[in-house]
Amino acid sequence: MAFHEMLAPDYIFESSWEVCNKVGGIYTVLSTRVRTLLNLFKKDKIFFIGPFLHKKESNIEFIESETILDSWRKYANEQEGLKVRVGYWNIPGKPITILVDFLPFYEEKDIIYFQMWEKYHIDSTVAYGDYDDSCMFAYATSKVIESLYHFLQLQGKKVIAHLNEWMLGMAVLYIHKYLPTVATLFTTHATSIGRSICANNKPLYGQLSNYNGDQMASELNIKGKHTLEKLAAFYANCFTTVSEITGKECTQLLEKKPDIIIPNGFDSDFVPKGKMFETKKVKARSVLINVIQKLIGLSIPENAFLLATAGRYEYKNKGIDVFIETIYRLKKTYFDRPIIAFVLVPACLQGARADLKERLENAVSSQFPLPRPFITHELVGPLCNDPICEYLYYLNFTNEDDSQVKIIFVPSYLNGEDGIFNMVYYDLLIGMDLTVFPSYYEPWGYTPLESIAFHIPTITTNLTGFGIWAKSKGAKSDTLDLGVAVVERTDDNYFETAEAIKNIIVKYITKYDSSQILNIQRTSCALSKKAFWSHFIKYYLQAYDVALRKL
Known part of the structure; x- marks a missing residue:
């Protein structure tokens, strides 16, 4: 009509x-x-x-x-x-x-x-x-x-x-x-x-x-x-x-x-344009890398590959468990630069870590990691009661010196006043190289859509409304060529899903040159425009x- x-x-x-x-x-x-x-x-x-x-x-x-x-x-x-x-x-x-x-x-x-x-x-x-x-x-x-x-x-x-x-x-x-x-x-x-x-x-x-x-x-x-x-x-x-x-x-x-x-x-109004985009991207990466260095006590090069998952704390529904399993599997692959994975998921929070905050405020040059060098804020209650921390402990994810793959849990709501990053979510998102949202239950899925609007390729699943939409626009299950990969997920292929995502990440990091990556970033942004409210x-x-x- x-x-x-x-x-x-x-x-x-x-x-x-x-x-x-x-x-x-x-x-x-x-x-x-x-x-x-x-x-x-x-x-x-x-x-x-x-x-x-x-x-x-x-x-x-x-x-x-x-x-x-x-x-x-x-x-x-x-x-x-x-x-x-x-x-x-x-x-x-x-x-x-x-x-x-x-x-x-x-x-x-x-x-x-x-x-x-x-x-x-x-x-x-x-x-x-x-x-x-x-x-x-x-x-x-x-x-x-x-x-x-x-x-x-x-x-x-x-x-x-x-x-x-x-x-x-x-x-x-x-x-x-x-x-x-x-x-x-x-x-x-x-x-x-x-x-x-x-x-x-x-x-x-x-x-x-x-x-x-x-x-x-x-x-x-x-x-x-x-x-x-x-x-x-x-x-x-x-x-x-x-x-x-x-x-x-x-x-x-x-x-x-x-x-x-x-x-x-x-609506992409809050996505910065032109020089402002590059300025915000540089600042985000600088803040992210600085926090990592102060937390784990190691120098991180500027070309570190940063990836993240984010959303509400629904451990299974949002695929947080699959994300952690995927990062664990990445540890078994050799990379010539550090891979830093962020879990940006608000939890039951007590506040910013005092020891980390002190290092950041005093610009302390640290030669040793802080205790629990995988979490940026203090939780209410023991860490072993938190599903994310429990799985990190189980996989022995201690961000040790000899591993090129590290994972950081940011359990705070990123509203610009968290005490550690003091930046809103979007101003940190822009600094990422890749995002992963392996949801099991996700009626739509704004986080991957927001990601590609910020020129950041993303991996999601066929159990999300956004993933189904992206597939209808040509997204594939094994490649990020269109800016989005839509991995096939079922009720019981948990480990297969993690392995498939790992393979896509490895290919993206090791097989694509800078011009190909730039083209994928542009393609991902172009795809996001097809989901504007005007359509x-x-x-x-x-x-x-x-x-x-x-x-």
């Missing part, structure tokens, strides 16, 4: 737990899509809704305004008991954003849960962890949308409420029941039950057709989340997910086929059309 034939919303309300609150990939989805969305719709017709987290009262992500929606804010607070902050999300495009305090709704929690049981048979007693906070935030979000809908007199307008992840499932159900003239769009970025199956070391892909989502949710004790997500998928006017591989998962485990696949796009936004427009027509 042509764009001019589609039904387009007059107003869009979009909500996620990650609005002004960077936790994972959904933050990137929303924040990078804003500018493209604002090119199509008026700025004062799009509202993002996120959680007001009291521990972040000085949230740099949020710019509060006393004038935007001022009369509504006062009315909502005084007449409806809604405690909200109104302003802008501090990202390119600066969309109007409402942060809502969901804690007051805890007083009504039992009544809300009873209503959800009475109407939808959602058993909220079989839930744990972030379930309560998520549901109270979803309920608060729906009350905000309801309040604005009536205050702005949107009756007769085409209004979309776009709600992301199971955490906003209760908002889908509330709007369906109490605000039926608003079209709901529900996106699951990863099913709660699929993620749980993988996290509990159960095979997902080979057994997918044999799994019953409800049964597995009971077995894995996430019945509340799963039921909420499943019902949100059924009751939404349009149900979407981010990749074909997750679409199959939804069809089997939620028993609802997505109406539309809306792949995650990208992918059409799927959102289709989803809006489906939701409005179904309404």
Whole structure:
């Protein structure tokens, strides 16, 4: 259907737990899509809704305004008991954003849960962890949308409420029941039950057709989340997910086929250009190598080969275990220059290592390694309780002098204030020569896409939405010629996957000359441009059309 034939919303309300609150990939989805969305719709017709987290009262992500929606804010607070902050999300495009305090709704929690049981048979007693906070935030979000809908007199307008992840499932159900003239769009970025199956070391892909989502949710004790997500998928006017591989998962485990696949796009505005790119690259490598030298007590040449994996601490799902196994296998190959691998994965952190920080601040020329010369920060609790450290100990990864291959665990969130690097993730990423993201469960996969946007070739797997997309664009399983290699991974070929990745890395380091590598870097960047939001936004427009027509 042509764009001019589609039904387009007059107003869009979009909500996620990650609005002004960077936790994972959904933050990137929303924040990078804003500018493209604002090119199509008026700025004062799009509202993002996120959680007001009291521990972040000085949230740099949020710019509060006393004038935007001022009369509504006062009315909502005084007449409806809604405690909200109104302003802008501090990202390119600066969309109007409402942060809502969901804690007051805890007083009504039992009544809300009873209503959800009475109407939808959602058993909220079989839930744990972030379930309560998520549901109270979803309920608060729906009350905000309801309040604005009536205050702005949107009756007769085409209004979309776009709600992301199971955490906003209760908002889908509330709007369906109490605000039926608003079209709901529900996106699951990863099913709660699929993620749980993988996290509990159960095979997902080979057994997918044999799994019953409800049964597995009971077995894995996430019945509340799963039921909420499943019902949100059924009751939404349009149900979407981010990749074909997750679409199959939804069809089997939620028993609802997505109406539309809306792949995650990208905006390269934060990728430096021209001389700035080279300046940042040189600085990143200098900082990375300096930290390594101070940690391991050895001089590292400038031509050291730097590679990394990154993401949330999902040891198996993100393939962190496979990455470490791959680096271990690299030790058995001779290289004429050092290979330094970084695991950039935030963990339960105590703070920066005092001994390493002292060496860095005092520019100490060290001739001996620090204790535990494979980790840059202190963890809460013994290192043997941490899966990454445990595997490094098991493989005897002590970064000894005679090994050209070394590995460094950076367990801090790289926000520019970690105490060791004091640079944000992207400003360190640009210094890498290669990245590896051997995920087992990854509905899309922003980290490899970000990597190639920074001209850094990447290796991923066919079990990621991005990997499947890259294969459709010509990426191969055994070469980085197009800037991306997509290794075949299954439920049980763990060691084969590590060996395949090792072979690609060895070939890239030893067989390609500088001109070939430069060409691959350019090719990888060119591929990333095919995933810009300017190409992918059409799927959102289709989803809006489906939701409005179904309404």
